[in-house]
Amino acid sequence: MYPITLRIEGKKAAIAGGGKIAYFKIGPLLEAGADVTVISPEIDRKIQELVTSRQVKWVQKEYERADVEDAFLIIAATDNKEINERIEEEAGENQLVNVISDPTRGNCHFPAALKQGKLLIAVSTGGASPKLAKQIRNELKNVYDETYEEYLEFLNECRVQIKRLNYDKAARHKLLQQILQDEYRTSVKKRIEFLNSLV
Numbered sequence: 001m002y003p004i005t006l007r008i009e010g011k012k013a014a015i016a017g018g019g020k021i022a023y024f025k026i027g028p029l030l031e032a033g034a035d036v037t038v039i040s041p042e043i044d045r046k047i048q049e050l051v052t053s054r055q056v057k058w059v060q061k062e063y064e065r066a067d068v069e070d071a072f073l074i075i076a077a078t079d080n081k082e083i084n085e086r087i088e089e090e091a092g093e094n095q096l097v098n099v100i101s102d103p104t105r106g107n108c109h110f111p112a113a114l115k116q117g118k119l120l121i122a123v124s125t126g127g128a129s130p131k132l133a134k135q136i137r138n139e140l141k142n143v144y145d146e147t148y149e150e151y152l153e154f155l156n157e158c159r160v161q162i163k164r165l166n167y168d169k170a171a172r173h174k175l176l177q178q179i180l181q182d183e184y185r186t187s188v189k190k191r192i193e194f195l196n197s198l199v
Contacts, residue, residue, distance in 0.1 A: 001109075001126050006096075009033030014068040016087055017077035018043030018058075021100055025075055028113070030055055039067045040078070065090045073108075076100060103127025112137035117149030118156065151185040154195075161198045 013029045015022050018040030026047065029036050037057040038047060050056040059067055063083060068074045074091055076084035077100040084101045091097045099105040104127060111122035112133040121140055123133045158179055162172055184190050 001124070003122070003124070005120065005122075007032075008072065010035060011072035012037065012070055013073040013075070014039060014071035015075045015077055016040065016063040016068070016083070017075075017079065017100075018047055019077070019079060020044055020046075022075070022077040023047050025077060025100075025110070026050065026056060028110075029073075034073070037067075037071075039063050063087060068095075071095060074098070076106070103130070114140050114144060116144055116146060116152070118152040119144060119148045147185055154184065154191045155179060157195065158198070161195065165198060 008029070009032060011034055013034040013036050015025060015036065016039045018038055022038060022040070023044050023046045026036055026038075030050075035057075036055070037059060038051075039059045039061065041060060041062055043051070043058060047056065047058070051058045061067075063078065068087070068091070073096045074087060075098045076087040078084055078087075081101045084099050085105065088097050088099050088105050096108045097106040098108050098110060103109060109124065109127060111124035112130070113123075114121040114137050121137070121144060123136045123140070125133045159176065162175055167175065178184075179194060184194065
């Protein structure tokens with residue numbers, strides 16, 4: 001297993017299957033800007049709502065290899081294990097494939113993820129126990145709460161400003177280390193003071 005994050009904005013993600021599991025996979029893909037197509041004879045009511053609002057495309061038919069030939073990411077999420085396995089077997093060597101029904105198959109897996117703005121923490125057990133991964137993810141929510149969303153925006157703005165001002169390496173390191181102190185996460189006043197000091 002090799003951990004990696006992907007930029008999939010504008011890339012095609014094909015989901016074979018139209019049930020509740022398929023629906024749960026669609027949300028994060030749309031949030032990441034993927035171009036999502038669902039291939040299934042029937043779809044869940046919530047997926048239908050996404051189709052109606054033109055957030056998702058729907059190919060109303062049984063899966064065929066031609067439906068996913070140009071997909072960057074393929075998710076095999078039908079209720080038929082044999083079809084899911086065939087999807088994996090027919091995928092191109094440069095396509096990413098996730099098989100919902102069997103974590104030992106496919107070449108990519110979705111970890112339990114915690115997202116707070118720009119902060120993304122992923123927890124994976126390599127398919128051994130998805131429930132444990134979710135439990136750890138939920139525990140991390142208590143440590144990395146919603147305050148990190150604004151804090152990461154602040155850190156990003158500081159990094160941009162410090163780079164723009166052409167500080168030398170030692171000065172950059174000192175300033176970037178300074179704003180990792182917890183007081184900058186919890187105090188808006190401290191953040192404003194720091195940004196004003198860079199002007």
